[in-house]
Amino acid sequence: MTFSIRMLSAIALTMGVYLLAEQLYIRLKRSPLVHPVLVSIFTLMGIMTLLGWDYPTYQQDTAFIHFLLGPATVALAIPLYEQMSLIRKMAFPLLVSCLVGAIIAAFSAALLSAVWTGDSVLSLSLIAKSITTPIAMDISAVSGGSPSLTAGIVLITGAVGCLLIPYTLKLLRVQDDAIHGFVLGLTAHGFGTAQAFEKSVTCGAFAGLAMSLTGVFSAFILPVSPLADWVLQLTR
Numbered sequence: 001m002t003f004s005i006r007m008l009s010a011i012a013l014t015m016g017v018y019l020l021a022e023q024l025y026i027r028l029k030r031s032p033l034v035h036p037v038l039v040s041i042f043t044l045m046g047i048m049t050l051l052g053w054d055y056p057t058y059q060q061d062t063a064f065i066h067f068l069l070g071p072a073t074v075a076l077a078i079p080l081y082e083q084m085s086l087i088r089k090m091a092f093p094l095l096v097s098c099l100v101g102a103i104i105a106a107f108s109a110a111l112l113s114a115v116w117t118g119d120s121v122l123s124l125s126l127i128a129k130s131i132t133t134p135i136a137m138d139i140s141a142v143s144g145g146s147p148s149l150t151a152g153i154v155l156i157t158g159a160v161g162c163l164l165i166p167y168t169l170k171l172l173r174v175q176d177d178a179i180h181g182f183v184l185g186l187t188a189h190g191f192g193t194a195q196a197f198e199k200s201v202t203c204g205a206f207a208g209l210a211m212s213l214t215g216v217f218s219a220f221i222l223p224v225s226p227l228a229d230w231v232l233q234l235t236r
Contacts, residue, residue: 006061007064010061011061011064013044014062014065017043017047018037018040021034021036021039021040021043022036024036025039030195030198032159032162032163032195033163035191038159041155044058069134076208079201079208080205082201082205083178083206086178087206094182094213097186098217099217101214102130102221103221105130105187106128106218106227110227111123111231113231119235120232121146123145123235124143124144124146124232125140125153127140127145127222127228127231128154129150129157130157130187130188131214131215131218132154132190132211132214133154137151139223143222143227144228157189158189158190159191160188161191162184162191165187165188166180169183177199177202177203178203180196181200181203181205181206181208181210182209184196184207184210185214186211189211193207
């Protein structure tokens with residue numbers, strides 16, 4: 001098998017598995033428990049194990065899909081632009097809630113883990129649990145955590161957030177699509193943003209805004225915060 005055929009096979013396999021997972025997701029009434037990203041990950045892990053396909057090779061062969069993440073992220077600017085008038089009206093409360101939410105998410109998870117488990121690596125890896133994966137892995141590495149562990153925690157956080165947030169907002173009688181989307185993006189990053197777009201464009205736009213702001217705030221604040229030092233002191 002030549003490299004070009006292997007590369008096309010990897011891309012086709014990835015897309016095929018995801019499309020099948022998405023059909024399963026739709027058939028099961030979009031339950032977050034069978035989110036297509038999670039199902040695809042575990043399915044591909046099984047296939048790679050059976051084929052003896054190592055991850056570095058797979059990552060190299062599917063580099064084109066990784067490249068598409070850039071344009072896809074930039075494309076979030078389109079619905080944001082369409083909602084700009086509403087965003088301007090809500091700018092201050094959105095910025096404050098996002099900043100506070102990002103800080104609480106990081107500090108509560110890391111400090112509680114440090115107290116309960118005494119495991120510094122796990123606790124430091126939890127710092128970036130509510131941030132989109134690429135930024136989360138970098139923050140984890142800078143903070144002294146495990147980037148690979150953080151990536152897994154981010155996936156779990158997204159899935160759990162997609163499962164619990166709709167019920168929580170319903171219980172609180174929150175019906176505004178903008179608020180619904182912002183909470184999803186802030187808490188469940190990419191998973192929440194994808195789910196928000198299923199609800200409405202407004203919901204998706206505000207989820208994308210929250211996900212982006214959380215990533216930016218976290219990238220600037222968490223590496224220079226005393227959180228990592230506090231975690232290390234608690235786990236000694």
